[in-house]
Amino acid sequence: MIALSEISASVARLQATFSTGKTKSAQWRIEQLKRIKQMTLENESKILEALKADLGKCELEAWNSEISYITGEVDHNIKHLAKWMAKRKVKTPILAQPGKSYIQAEPLGTVLIIGAWNYPYQLTLAPFVAAVAAGNCAVLKPSELAENTSKLLAELVPQYLDTDAFCVVEGGVEQTTEVLQQKFDHILYTGGETVGKIVMRAAAEHLTPVTLELGGKSPCVVDSNTNLDVTVNRIAWCKWMNAGQTCVAPDYVIVTRDFADEFLVKMKQKIEDFYGADAQKSPDYGRIINHRHWQRINNYLQNQNVVYGGKGDERDRYLEPTLVLNPDLDSPLMRDEIFGPILPIVVIDDLSDAAPLINSRPKPLAMYVFSRNDGFVDSLLGQTSAGNVCVNDGMMFMANQDLPFGGVGNSGMGSYCGQSGFDTFSHLKAIMKRSFALDLDVRYAPYSDKKLKMLKMLR
Ligand code: NAD
Numbered sequence: 001m002i003a004l005s006e007i008s009a010s011v012a013r014l015q016a017t018f019s020t021g022k023t024k025s026a027q028w029r030i031e032q033l034k035r036i037k038q039m040t041l042e043n044e045s046k047i048l049e050a051l052k053a054d055l056g057k058c059e060l061e062a063w064n065s066e067i068s069y070i071t072g073e074v075d076h077n078i079k080h081l082a083k084w085m086a087k088r089k090v091k092t093p094i095l096a097q098p099g100k101s102y103i104q105a106e107p108l109g110t111v112l113i114i115g116a117w118n119y120p121y122q123l124t125l126a127p128f129v130a131a132v133a134a135g136n137c138a139v140l141k142p143s144e145l146a147e148n149t150s151k152l153l154a155e156l157v158p159q160y161l162d163t164d165a166f167c168v169v170e171g172g173v174e175q176t177t178e179v180l181q182q183k184f185d186h187i188l189y190t191g192g193e194t195v196g197k198i199v200m201r202a203a204a205e206h207l208t209p210v211t212l213e214l215g216g217k218s219p220c221v222v223d224s225n226t227n228l229d230v231t232v233n234r235i236a237w238c239k240w241m242n243a244g245q246t247c248v249a250p251d252y253v254i255v256t257r258d259f260a261d262e263f264l265v266k267m268k269q270k271i272e273d274f275y276g277a278d279a280q281k282s283p284d285y286g287r288i289i290n291h292r293h294w295q296r297i298n299n300y301l302q303n304q305n306v307v308y309g310g311k312g313d314e315r316d317r318y319l320e321p322t323l324v325l326n327p328d329l330d331s332p333l334m335r336d337e338i339f340g341p342i343l344p345i346v347v348i349d350d351l352s353d354a355a356p357l358i359n360s361r362p363k364p365l366a367m368y369v370f371s372r373n374d375g376f377v378d379s380l381l382g383q384t385s386a387g388n389v390c391v392n393d394g395m396m397f398m399a400n401q402d403l404p405f406g407g408v409g410n411s412g413m414g415s416y417c418g419q420s421g422f423d424t425f426s427h428l429k430a431i432m433k434r435s436f437a438l439d440l441d442v443r444y445a446p447y448s449d450k451k452l453k454m455l456k457m458l459r
Contacts, residue, residue, distance in 0.1 A: 001154060002169050004178055010167050011182040014110045014137035017164040023135045024107060026085055030078055032132045032161055036125065037074040039160035040067055043152070047121055050148035054120060056287030056317070061241055066121040073126050076401045076418055077133040084133070084422045095458050098435040105426035107135030109185030114176065114199065116190040117289055118245040120146035124153060127188045130421025137165040141179055143191070144172040145289050184208050186425060193410060211414030211424055213247075214407050215337045216364040220250035220394070221354045221380060223371035224259035231370045232263075232270040238394030240274065240321050243286035244341035248366040248388065248395045251337060252344040254354050260347045264325065267343075268308045271321045280318050287317040288340065294319065297340030300333040351376060355383035363387070363409030368394055387411050
């Protein structure tokens, strides 16, 4: 484990490695990417154990959202690396002819990746894959709240990857504060808004660019003109996966009054189809990360109209899948991001009330709409803003590496995943290469009206 007093020297060591140029070749990048995959596959059972201990994560969810997510990112990056590293040609204007123009991605240097605890393997390593593909050195700072996964990453990364180029710093506020005092060439932070501001303030000291992957209250609008069976399947899947601790889980559902009862009956039934009458006994249902978060989520239920669930067992960090009908829109449940297994159902009179309701809150990380009516969907998307949107499903955009992932407004800035991740960790250098031929003197002094006329013609 890297001690507090060793952090500054560790970062300096990575910076020295970067300056040798070692990380720039495609060969080195591909080798390191392959080792990330190898590390993930060879240690699958250890990763599953750590995720089970941290979050009670079942094997299928852990494999799908953490292990195969990372191996998939590695494969995608290796497959497209040559194209992303190649010159990206653009047109050259008449005034600069003969000449060529292109964009060349170059690595930024030494970057910092601060991960969150809810998908602790995925959220630390997916940005790392992008940083490696882009040819950078990197410091990884996994979340201390998922302590088993953090420890495992600190053990495995130096075993598999180039220790001159990468290191893992474990720890909480003290260690992160020390890391943030170092100068990086980019910082990608995943977590809540409050720490996001701390990261951005620290980055400003060094004029370091940041990508902030934050959260927010992601709305889910359900039109009565929908396939209700499929709709409840998909909402329940992404709401109660990882016991609701997913940044892009639907935070609350919006339905019209005439449809609310039917929706509620189906959703209650769906919870029992998924997890049985007692979800605490289900091997598929996760646990809350720690007691502080258990208390925080439990407190949201005070003075609420709980129509399903609502019970918990603090010693087991268990909270039932819970439905709240018609919450007070000014209550903490509807002000804060829930980040837990409570689904409030907000009832509106008319679908046209959905957009103003969504717009009355900060821009969310994700938005969902279930409807057969394309006109309604287009109008809702046109009136609202969100980091990522899925129509007629929940969070499936995460499965498409050709889509950038990131927030907008208070839900974050910048993005990663696939090429957007490569570009985030690269400087896209603009290059123009001129020929010595045709050295028109229209732009050179002494100026004249004739030259001005000519310039205007050439524009
Ligand atoms: P967290 O408490 O795990 O903090 C994240 C990181 O910040 C950790 O590595 C931690 O060590 C560090 N940190 C904590 N306090 C600090 C301080 N005072 N100074 C410096 N560093 C500090 O994360 P969290 O805030 O509980 O995470 C939950 C939030 O993250 C939710 O809002 C969720 O929506 C969001 N999230 C977003 C994404 C995304 O991809 N956009 C993914 C997961 C979670």
